[in-house]
Amino acid sequence: xxxxxxxxxxxxxxxxxxxxxxxxxxxxxxxxxxxxxxxxxxxxxxxxxxxxxxxxxxxxxxxxxxxxxxxxxxxxxxxxxxxxxxxxxxxxxxxxxxxxxxxxxxxxxxxxxxxxxxxxxxxxxxxxxxxxxxxxxxxxxxxxxxxxxxxxxxxxxxxxxxxxxxxxxxxxxxxxxxxxxxxxxxxxxxxxxxxxxxxxxxxxxxxxxxxxxxxxxxxx
Ligand code: ADP
Ligand code: AMP
Numbered sequence: 001x002x003x004x005x006x007x008x009x010x011x012x013x014x015x016x017x018x019x020x021x022x023x024x025x026x027x028x029x030x031x032x033x034x035x036x037x038x039x040x041x042x043x044x045x046x047x048x049x050x051x052x053x054x055x056x057x058x059x060x061x062x063x064x065x066x067x068x069x070x071x072x073x074x075x076x077x078x079x080x081x082x083x084x085x086x087x088x089x090x091x092x093x094x095x096x097x098x099x100x101x102x103x104x105x106x107x108x109x110x111x112x113x114x115x116x117x118x119x120x121x122x123x124x125x126x127x128x129x130x131x132x133x134x135x136x137x138x139x140x141x142x143x144x145x146x147x148x149x150x151x152x153x154x155x156x157x158x159x160x161x162x163x164x165x166x167x168x169x170x171x172x173x174x175x176x177x178x179x180x181x182x183x184x185x186x187x188x189x190x191x192x193x194x195x196x197x198x199x200x201x202x203x204x205x206x207x208x209x210x211x212x213x214x215x216x217x218x219x220x
Contacts, residue, residue: 001026001216002105004083004096006182007113009171010123011197012134014205016083016113019205024212026080029071031064031088033134036160040131053162056170058088058178066121072099080108088179093186108215110186111208113197117172124168128157142201 001024005013016028021028035053038046045063052059068086086094101108115123126139130150137144137157145151162171174197186192193215195207 001080001082001212002100003080003083003212004087004107004108004110005112005113006110006179006186007197008115008117008175008179009168010120010127011113011115012076012123012201013084013135015142015207016205017082018135020208020212021082022156023078023209024082026082027076028082028084029068029077029086030084030134031059031068031086034067034071035059036131044183050214054167056162056174058174061089061091061095064088065092068092068096069099087182088213090181090185093182098104107191108219109193109211110182110191111211112183112192113204114194115197119198120172121165121168124163125165127160127163129160130155130157 003020003026005017007013014032016030017030020026033048035049039050039053042047045067048063049059058064064086068083072081083096087096096107122140123138126141128137128139128144129135130137130153132155133150133153135150135152135157136142137150144157148156150157162168183192193211195204195211197204199207
């Protein structure tokens with residue numbers, strides 16, 4: 001399966017991506033995670049990306065497109081992939097389409113996790129993430145089993161620097177102007193599927209399995 005996840009910041013893309021990646025045995029590729037890893041390792045890419053991420057802006061297309069294309073060339077993407085947080089602009093979407101076309105491949109679906117704006121501030125300011133394995137938690141909606149420790153790897157969970165209320169508002173504006181048009185873009189190509197992201201985490205996953213199961217059986 002070749003899947004991209006769409007939805008505003010805080011929709012639950014990272015949360016659901018872990019479960020989808022396990023179920024379908026495809027790598028979860030999060031551009032945000034790639035940038036954060038580079039920031040923590042202070043690579044040139046990380047230093048450049050940080051200046052945009054801290055302000056809630058998008059990292060320039062050229063840089064982002066190159067990173068994703070490199071990643072998609074890895075052996076583990078041969079049977080599919082799950083892109084989380086990419087594409088975020090129409091230029092990135094066109095680049096992905098051309099990249100796949102050149103290999104005679106195409107996306108199976110662009111899966112929108114639909115969540116209205118009023119849910120987002122609460123979700124993002126309460127988010128806690130594991131800096132080591134990338135797992136995402138919420139202080140109220142999805143707490144860690146042991147306070148402050150990742151359920152998966154036991155590392156201390158942290159609050160992301162860009163999850164403050166003012167940066168979240170900037171990120172939502174960026175989403176509306178630059179990323180939301182992708183919903184129409186994929187709808188016009190007959191690739192959009194949508195689930196209601198305001199349900200519980202388990203119910204969202206059930207709906208996602210329903211959608212992906214139907215696509216998978218159409219393909220076989
Ligand atoms: P995204 O990757 O789309 O930015 P995350 O998966 O990190 O979003 O989720 C954002 C926050 O909302 C996290 O704190 C997560 O635990 C919480 N969350 C995710 N899905 C739900 C849900 N269905 N209901 C309530 N909280 C959720
Ligand atoms: P995320 O972890 O998906 O919330 O991404 C965190 C931040 O990384 C975003 O607010 C952007 O600054 C940057 N970023 C992640 N993915 C992209 C992308 N596809 N294009 C540009 N910037 C991105």
